Amino acid sequence: MKDSAEWIALSYSVPASPSKARVFVWRRLRALGAVTLRPGLAALPNSAEGKRSFALLAGKIRELGGEPLVLEMDLVDGTESERLRARFADAGRRALREAMEEVAPILEKLETAGPAERAQLERSLSKKLGRLQKQDGNPLRDQMAEFEQTAGSLFEALRGMPAEFSAMLRGKDQGGNGE
Incomplete structure (x- = not known):
């Protein structure tokens, strides 16, 4: 078994209003190079920098009245994990x-x-x-x-x-x- 998960994920929800909160989160995720898996769920390869970035963003989401959750994760299906790696490469x-x-x-x-x-x-x-x-x-x-x-x-x-x-x-x- 490996030491750590392959991915770091941020699950979040932000209030619908004002829309600037959603735009802020979207722009920040894009600047980090995160891939959106589903609305409200983004991932990065697991690294100290990724963890730090998601932790800082989670703090900002809380300040905006949202609910963040930072996770380490592995995908069960190896094919899905390969697809996610390909999405990062793309x-x-x-x-x-x-x-x-x-x-x-x-x-x-x-x-x-x-x-x-x-x-x-x-x-x-x-x-x-x-x-x-x-x-x-x-x-x-x-x-x-x-x-x-x-x-x-x-x-x-x-x-x-x-x-x-x-x-x-x-x-x-x-x-x-x-x-």
Whole structure:
């Protein structure tokens, strides 16, 4: 028999009114990378971070007048457990795709950004990647850490380059015809 359950779950109910309580819980679960199993029941892979996150959210649910219950659980049917793992993997890939869609315009802006704007873009990119990396159950967390480190190296190199020199390195002359 294994030492701990595979999943940590949060069963909860929140008052129907005001709706901001339900929206808050839904957004927080999404930010954590939790998968909704049924209305009022969400799960994460069992980890210290997941337990801490669900415990904090349970406290907030109580403050909002709701009733939370944090559980450790295993699914009896191995096929169902595999499906749940697949849902987390799909959610991780979807979150990565969404993050990359958000990051693409930032990277495009870097082509013409001056040093001050580069610093602001770096903070924005770091925040977006950090949010993804913190999601429990995201199977791409390790890749995100590597991507964030690579992006950091890119920003470090760009900090030392004037915008004109950076554009020249990308194969663009000042006339913009790429010769």
